[in-house]
Amino acid sequence: MTPKDNNRDDRARNEQFLRDVLARTSGSGCERACEQLSDLMDGTLVGMDRELVQAHLEHCDPCRSVAVTLGWLEPLLPQMAEVDPGPAFTARVLARTTGHVQVPSRIPAVPVGPAGLMDRVGRWWDRQILRPGFAAQVAYAATVLLVILTSVPGPFREVPVKALEIVQAGPVSAPVIGPAMNRASGWVGVRTEATVTAARNGLGRRLEAAGSALGQRGERTAAGRRDIQTHVEQMIRRAGDGQLGQASYEFLAVLKAGRTIWIEWWNETEDDGRE
Amino acid sequence: MEQSELLKRCQRGDELAWEVLVRQHQGRICSIAYGYVGEQDEAMDLAQEIFVRVYNRLETCTDPEKFLSWLTRIARNACIDHLRRRKARPPRRDIPAEEMTNLAAGGPTPEDELYRNSRKILVHAAMQKLSEINREIIILKDIQELPLEEISSLLDLPLGTVKSRSSRARLELARVITDMDSGPGGGSLGAEAV
Numbered sequence: 462m463t464p465k466d467n468n469r470d471d472r473a474r475n476e477q478f479l480r481d482v483l484a485r486t487s488g489s490g491c492e493r494a495c496e497q498l499s500d501l502m503d504g505t506l507v508g509m510d511r512e513l514v515q516a517h518l519e520h521c522d523p524c525r526s527v528a529v530t531l532g533w534l535e536p537l538l539p540q541m542a543e544v545d546p547g548p549a550f551t552a553r554v555l556a557r558t559t560g561h562v563q564v565p566s567r568i569p570a571v572p573v574g575p576a577g578l579m580d581r582v583g584r585w586w587d588r589q590i591l592r593p594g595f596a597a598q599v600a601y602a603a604t605v606l607l608v609i610l611t612s613v614p615g616p617f618r619e620v621p622v623k624a625l626e627i628v629q630a631g632p633v634s635a636p637v638i639g640p641a642m643n644r645a646s647g648w649v650g651v652r653t654e655a656t657v658t659a660a661r662n663g664l665g666r667r668l669e670a671a672g673s674a675l676g677q678r679g680e681r682t683a684a685g686r687r688d689i690q691t692h693v694e695q696m697i698r699r700a701g702d703g704q705l706g707q708a709s710y711e712f713l714a715v716l717k718a719g720r721t722i723w724i725e726w727w728n729e730t731e732d733d734g735r736e
Numbered sequence: 737m738e739q740s741e742l743l744k745r746c747q748r749g750d751e752l753a754w755e756v757l758v759r760q761h762q763g764r765i766c767s768i769a770y771g772y773v774g775e776q777d778e779a780m781d782l783a784q785e786i787f788v789r790v791y792n793r794l795e796t797c798t799d800p801e802k803f804l805s806w807l808t809r810i811a812r813n814a815c816i817d818h819l820r821r822r823k824a825r826p827p828r829r830d831i832p833a834e835e836m837t838n839l840a841a842g843g844p845t846p847e848d849e850l851y852r853n854s855r856k857i858l859v860h861a862a863m864q865k866l867s868e869i870n871r872e873i874i875i876l877k878d879i880q881e882l883p884l885e886e887i888s889s890l891l892d893l894p895l896g897t898v899k900s901r902s903s904r905a906r907l908e909l910a911r912v913i914t915d916m917d918s919g920p921g922g923g924s925l926g927a928e929a930v
Binding site: 495496498499500523526527530531533534535537538539540541542543544545546547550551553554555557558559 | 751754755758759762763764766767770771776779780783784787788791852855856859860874878879880881903906907909910911913914917918
């Protein structure tokens, strides 16, 4: 038998002796110690009382186990305030109360036909415009397009020469674009009105409705057209000032306004008769 | 979202408002029901009944500030009614604590989460062995953390009694858990220093 075993035996004998004495005198202190455990945990038990309870816990395994349990129980209980009943629970409650079956998600239905196509194109465009390096790629593509357009016979062939003249002339010539855009816009307006008038005169109620829709679309896109005009002016001005970075941003704004016009044009219109 | 406006809309029959209200409080109501009946499937059925009862009595909630108290009272009364009815018939099945593992949240569960959930299951099993009053105090004060005055009103007990009962209830729960945990196969969940 080692000295360590001897010590353990001595301790056990002492504990047994103490329990025997307490049993014949005051009784066990466990009840009183446990009554004060909550205060000990809360930190409200101080002074001699605290020392006495701690001394008891040091030697009493059952009370120490209860103290350990109280220690983890206290922070755990508030975490039990909610139980996840699973996704079907809400649907069952709603079915039993309002009588309606819950819609699982709120993703809007994708429209069909041309509107759906526009919707998909719009989403694609939104994804593209958020990509890093998008501006550089667009600028590159625009340059390639311009080179192609200006190198083949057609209405754009003279554009570089005119643009060079504008840039060389400086910002003074930029307002030239404004009147040109106004004239173009006016031409579209006149054409639209003429079309509407012709439709009203000759093609009956349905065409009249279509004409009205055309008018509404014209109104809806007016702001976009004004935007394009403004940004084109700015783009020319910036390019003239040699601020090519700013000019490319204006170019992007032109594209964005163009997209807005596109979407606005295809938006639902009353009496349009489309889905 | 303001609770009073939400409640008014529910009272006017706005179904979307009711859906939001159910979502807001279903976790709490399910927890209360689970605390009282101690069996999860039964608790979920009971929680549904509670919401049906709440829906039918929405008109009677006149003070939006006390909505939570009103809701808890309805939940508690429904649970007590349910337990009374259950006494009259044999329980459907005694589910061992080890089987009630579906408390865990979805997805892959880390070890500590599993450990915590095991403790929650143990606590729920132990709560069923408490006296009725101690179980109610544990549910309302320690789990739902309602103010003592509100618990006193709910249980129709003097405030002093609720206060003195509170620490005794927790101690009783700790003792039951210690006994359960130190029984055959136990002992793994409480072995941690204070």
